Amino acid sequence: MKRSARLKLVEQVAEAHEQKAAQALSLAQQQLEKEQQRLQSLLDYQQDYQKQGNERAQQGMNIHYFLTIQGFMDQLDTLEQQQKFAIEQAEKQLLQAKQHWLQLYQRRKSIGQLAEKVELQEWLAQEKQQQKILDDLIVQMQSRK
Numbered sequence: 001m002k003r004s005a006r007l008k009l010v011e012q013v014a015e016a017h018e019q020k021a022a023q024a025l026s027l028a029q030q031q032l033e034k035e036q037q038r039l040q041s042l043l044d045y046q047q048d049y050q051k052q053g054n055e056r057a058q059q060g061m062n063i064h065y066f067l068t069i070q071g072f073m074d075q076l077d078t079l080e081q082q083q084k085f086a087i088e089q090a091e092k093q094l095l096q097a098k099q100h101w102l103q104l105y106q107r108r109k110s111i112g113q114l115a116e117k118v119e120l121q122e123w124l125a126q127e128k129q130q131q132k133i134l135d136d137l138i139v140q141m142q143s144r145k
Contacts, residue, residue: 002122003118003122004115004118004119004122007111007114007115007118008115010111010115011108011111011112011115014104014107014108014111015108017104017108018101018104018105018107018108021097021100021101021104021105022101024097024100024101025094025097025098025100025101027097028090028093028094028096028097028098029094031090031093031094032087032090032091032093032094035083035086035087035090036087038083038086039080039083039084039087042076042079042080042083043080045076046073046076046077046080049069049072049073049076050073053069053073056069
């Protein structure tokens with residue numbers, strides 16, 4: 001098996017690894033978007049709950065109800081911080097996935113370029129060998145005349 005053929009096989013394996021990394025990158029992007037949507041939903045809910053609490057406060061409420069609302073708002077604040085942390089983690093995962101994919105992409109590209117170079121060298125060597133054979137035949141035919 002020629003060296004260029006072996007390199008093509010290596011390139012195919014590298015491409016498969018690159019595709020897996022691209023899938024992981026896509027999943028990481030989807031996860032980040034999902035976490036961001038969760039945060040937005042939480043913020044929307046928190047804003048609605050705050051608005052309802054303010055409306056009820058204007059109508060008058062007892063201290064027990066106020067403390068219940070305040071406790072729940074504190075829980076929502078905690079959830080918001082946790083969700084922001086989840087987004088930070090998802091962003092880190094996305095960055096790592098992107099770097100990994102880029103590494104594998106560049107590796108596959110380099111292997112492909114090397115395979116093309118080796119294939120060209122093999123072709124040139126074959127052409128040179130065929131030209132030498134033709135030249136030898138011409139010399140032999142001329143020497144017979």
